[in-house]
Amino acid sequence: MKLEFIPLYEAFEKYEDRCPICKIIEQEEKVYCERLLEDEILKDPEMYIKIGQTNFCRYHLELLNNSYDKLGLAIALKANISHKLQQIEEMSKTLKKKRRRKIEKEKCLVCKYLRERDAYHVHILLDILESDKDFVEKHSKGFSNLCFHHLDVLIGLAKNIAPQIDKIIELNKSTIEKNINDLEWFITKFDYRFHDEPWYDSKDSIERALKLLGGGYYD
Numbered sequence: 001m002k003l004e005f006i007p008l009y010e011a012f013e014k015y016e017d018r019c020p021i022c023k024i025i026e027q028e029e030k031v032y033c034e035r036l037l038e039d040e041i042l043k044d045p046e047m048y049i050k051i052g053q054t055n056f057c058r059y060h061l062e063l064l065n066n067s068y069d070k071l072g073l074a075i076a077l078k079a080n081i082s083h084k085l086q087q088i089e090e091m092s093k094t095l096k097k098k099r100r101r102k103i104e105k106e107k108c109l110v111c112k113y114l115r116e117r118d119a120y121h122v123h124i125l126l127d128i129l130e131s132d133k134d135f136v137e138k139h140s141k142g143f144s145n146l147c148f149h150h151l152d153v154l155i156g157l158a159k160n161i162a163p164q165i166d167k168i169i170e171l172n173k174s175t176i177e178k179n180i181n182d183l184e185w186f187i188t189k190f191d192y193r194f195h196d197e198p199w200y201d202s203k204d205s206i207e208r209a210l211k212l213l214g215g216g217y218y219d
């Protein structure tokens with residue numbers, strides 16, 4: 001087995017109840033943010049500039065604020081807002097001129113990194129599916145829980161492995177249909193006439209729907 005296959009093999013072994021690719025991305029997000037605030041910003045001048053110039057998305061600003069080291073965060077925020085002040089000052093200088101310089105807006109550094117990692121993992125997964133014909137069958141549970149984002153991307157990229165992708169779509173369809181039925185029952189339970197009926201599997205139907213919809217959140 002190729003070395004680069006291992007993380008995905010492990011993820012499909014370990015995480016069956018949710019999209020295994022999302023799970024890997026989530027772990028990489030955590031490691032990246034930690035490194036960003038605890039290490040790189042303090043030691044790597046190039047990274048310091050990059051952090052200054054980026055436009056963190058709202059989601060990652062909140063994540064960084066809630067989960068990570070405050071010293072690193074304060075340094076990052078100082079670099080970032082100082083850069084933005086500088087940009088405003090530059091723009092204000094050209095305010096009365098006819099030709100205003102347009103400033104290119106950098107994307108969120110964390111989103112950018114995750115988008116690259118996402119594309120990488122999807123390509124590795126396609127390689128795995130090509131070389132290991134039993135992979136889908138062995139990990140049918142994990143595949144049945146792929147999020148819409150990763151399902152979309154796989155369908156869009158799969159050329160040589162149409163039969164496996166068909167299998168994956170079949171697996172997903174039954175999970176999604178079950179989710180829809182459970183949401184339907186959850187909604188019905190709000191009707192007082194059904195108040196005493198059991199919940200069946202509907203209690204976590206919202207949570208499951210959110211997992212389905214939550215992949216690929218990076219902009």
Ligand SMILES: [Zn+2]
Pocket residue numbers: 019020021022023146147148149150215216
């Ligand atoms: Zn996913």
Ligand SMILES: [Zn+2]
Pocket residue numbers: 056057058059060108109110111112218219
């Ligand atoms: Zn972001």
